[in-house]
Amino acid sequence: IFQISYFVAVVVVAGFTGFMLFFIYRPDIVNMIIIVIMIQLISLLIFVPIRFMVALCCAMYGVFITLVTRFVLGTSPANLVALLVLLMLPVVIGAGTTMRLGFAQRREFAHLTETKRINRELAEEMQKRVALEEKLKELASTDPLTGLYNRRQYEMLFQHEIGRSRRRDSPLSVGILDLDNFKLVNDTHGHTAGDAVLRCVADVCRRNLRAIDIVGRLGGEEFIILMPECDIDQANILGNRLLKMIESAVVDANTASIRITATIGITQLFPDDKGIEVIISRADDALYRGKRAGRNRVEINRC
Structure with a gap:
């Protein structure tokens, strides 16, 4: 699972880097490009099946490379700050949602594990009870010395x-x-x-x-x-x-x-x-x- 996460991370980083070319070749749709990046960020954190910390690092790289690209293309400092706030919004929402889902999954897993343990103990108790009942039936019907019928x-x-x-x-x-x-x-x-x-x-x-x-x-x-x-x-x-x-x-x-x-x-x-x-x-x-x-x-x- 670690190797898969790292492979996906490399693909995501490469994808973010390549996606920056849209800022260069399509400056007329900058707002649309930023919206797509925001969707990519929240989707990366919520829907891509990789480890949370790897996904968060990839998302932060997406924010960083977007800011750097806009800075190189001459965006003003005020607009960069606004862009940072805008890009961090899906990161925060996605990270919070993922953490809550992870907590719920861990709690459900713990509950399932506890349920399995209880069921296993109940099964063992039932086996002991059946064995005890069989032993009691045997004691009630047999002579303890010879094992013959009483x-x-x-x-x-x-x-x-x-x-x-x-x-x-x-x-x-x-x-x-x-x-x-x-x-x-x-x-x-x-x-x-x-x-x-x-x-x-x-x-x-x-x-x-x-x-x-x-x-x-x-x-x-x-x-x-x-x-x-x-x-x-x-x-x-x-x-x-x-x-x-x-x-x-x-x-x-x-x-x-x-x-x-x-x-x-x-x-x-x-x-x-x-x-x-x-x-x-x-x-x-x-x-x-x-x-x-x-x-x-x-x-x-x-x-």
Whole structure:
């Protein structure tokens, strides 16, 4: 922009200098020439897109070269003073107008910059608010230790799956998983190790169950597994595969490596089931039978 301004300034200076020839060759229209120069001066300051100080210097050169030309051509001192006042009038008006426009533009730019800053801060605040809302939703629906669905959330999903199963006449199996001898883990290795075991089992469930399956934490060392589109025999296969993965998992706790097993009681949704409590109770009965039968097994309740 500096190079452009200087180039335009050279052109303007050359133009003013050349324009003085009209005083020599057309002395009969001196007044018209002066009016044109005044228009050039104010136009230079207001409309020519160059830096203000460059334009002002060019305008002052135009005033100077006009006065010098008129002096050389024999204009009286009184007329030169009058001409100076006359030529300075468009310079003052043009300079004042340009300064006011520049001030208004700077103020508008500052306002625009401030508006952009505020909008950016609002956008960042909105992003933080959305992230916070998502976090609150997650905290409201998940167990903080394992990241699995908490009771409130899995009961809501359970009701939804019951309704969907009945509308589509599709099977829905339910499993209750309980870790074997978990109290011994806490007593031997401490509750921190017990928490690590619970997180490990939750991760095994997430990685080895189907995408449509729903896993929640009942409480303590018990988990609930909802298996849509899965009859009780398919759930049995799925449960046994899950138990093998749990049994093969190793949890490092301080200096000890902990292995854990689990027992699963499985049942399915029947037409006359009145609520989730009935289904969970039936799965619990199967779980306790599995515990009594030696643990680390899947027990099915078909009635």
